[in-house]
Each structure stands twice: as structure tokens, then as C-alpha cells.
Amino acid sequence: MDMKISPSILASDYANLESELKKISASDLIHVDVMDGHFVPNISIGAPVTAAIKKVCDIPFDVHLMISDPLFYAEDFAKAGADIICFHVESDSDTKKTIEKILSLGKKAALAVKPKTEIDTVFPYLDRLSMVLVMTVEPGFGGQSFMEEVMQKITKLREMGYKGDIEVDGGVNPETIKIAAKAGANVFVAGSAVFKSENPSDTIALLRENAKESFTY
Numbered sequence: 001m002d003m004k005i006s007p008s009i010l011a012s013d014y015a016n017l018e019s020e021l022k023k024i025s026a027s028d029l030i031h032v033d034v035m036d037g038h039f040v041p042n043i044s045i046g047a048p049v050t051a052a053i054k055k056v057c058d059i060p061f062d063v064h065l066m067i068s069d070p071l072f073y074a075e076d077f078a079k080a081g082a083d084i085i086c087f088h089v090e091s092d093s094d095t096k097k098t099i100e101k102i103l104s105l106g107k108k109a110a111l112a113v114k115p116k117t118e119i120d121t122v123f124p125y126l127d128r129l130s131m132v133l134v135m136t137v138e139p140g141f142g143g144q145s146f147m148e149e150v151m152q153k154i155t156k157l158r159e160m161g162y163k164g165d166i167e168v169d170g171g172v173n174p175e176t177i178k179i180a181a182k183a184g185a186n187v188f189v190a191g192s193a194v195f196k197s198e199n200p201s202d203t204i205a206l207l208r209e210n211a212k213e214s215f216t217y
Helices: 014-023 047-054 070-080 095-104 119-128 148-159 176-183 200-214
Strands: 004-007 030-035 061-066 084-088 108-113 131-135 165-169 187-190
Touching: 004 030, 004 200, 014 047, 030 047, 047 061, 047 070, 061 070, 061 187, 070 084, 070 095, 084 095, 084 131, 095 108, 095 119, 108 119, 108 165, 119 131, 119 148, 131 148, 148 165, 148 176, 176 187, 176 200, 187 200
Parallel strands: 004 187, 030 061, 061 084, 084 108, 108 131, 131 165, 165 187
Antiparallel strands: none
């Protein structure tokens, strides 16, 4: 299974997004964190900024909607250039309808769970998902510490036979990525670890190699 690194632009310099994206040209995906100030206690960027940076980047966009009504906004982000649209099972939107809407727009659908949410909540939808995102921090702010206790969710998904992508988001660095990969994750969101490093390309390569060496499924 391919190991994919998805740097989060939440940790980038927003005043220089085009040049920041060039620094991470070695990445497999670009993680775009969208927050509305309701679902999580923070506000980030929306569809217009997503559309603007898509024009200067040809790496697939992994858009993470931490918003209350992803069903309403799915089309905006599809038009803005999202390749994967991930939303939370805890959101106010109907989960099945939101997945079907994303798929009808020609995009890949992914479902995210917060640390305290049981992974069983995604089971009814697995056949329609390209990816499951297991949050390894509480969503809303970057720079938090990796929560190893949620690894059992990833292992549970793999042991039940799920062969799609499993993404982890929060506190990923060259050491914690080994823990997540061993549990069965293969897509890794890394913000500070990449953008705050001296050489982002080297860091991306190191993260990918550490994941490959640790992945056990």
C-alpha cells in the first residue's frame, strides 16, 4: 500500500501560499483545513482561497471540512478544486446524503472521526468512501500532541478488512508516524513537522520512509 504525505497548509505562511506550496512539491496530497468557527472553535480558509491556490498547484487537494453543514458547502469546494472532500460524521449534515453529494460531483468522499467518537460510526458507509480520517488531536488548532490512544480505531478498521486509505491528522512527526503506520494508517497529515523544518522536501521523504518501514498491513 502506498504511503502518502499530506502537508497541512494550516501550518504554512498564509502571506506567501504560492511559495509555500512550492516547498512541498514532493508531497502526495495537499491538506486544506477548512474551519467555520461553529463546528470547531477556530476559523480558517474557505472555497475562494482554495480555488486561488489550486491555480498554482497540481498536487491533489485533500480538503478537510471541519464545518457544521458540509452538505451545503460540498459543491463550493468541488468547484474550488478539491479532489478529496472529507467531512465529519459528527457534523449536522446527513452523512449518507453528504457522501452521495460528494460522489455526484465527481469527487472522492472521506469521513472523519474525532478522538472521542467510536470508529463504528463509519462502518455503514465504508463501501462509498475512499478514505477514513482518524483524528489524532482534537480538531480546530494545529500544533497539538499526538494521541496514541486512538490507534486502536485504525487497527480495528484494518482487522475488519478495510482496504481503503486511512489518514491520521494531528501531531504527526518522524517518530509518531511510525506508530500510526504500524497501526495501519497510510495517509499522514503533517503541518508543523513539514513547514517548520529546514528542508520540507527532506522531511517529507523521511516521513514517507519511516511510514513504509513501520506499516504492517
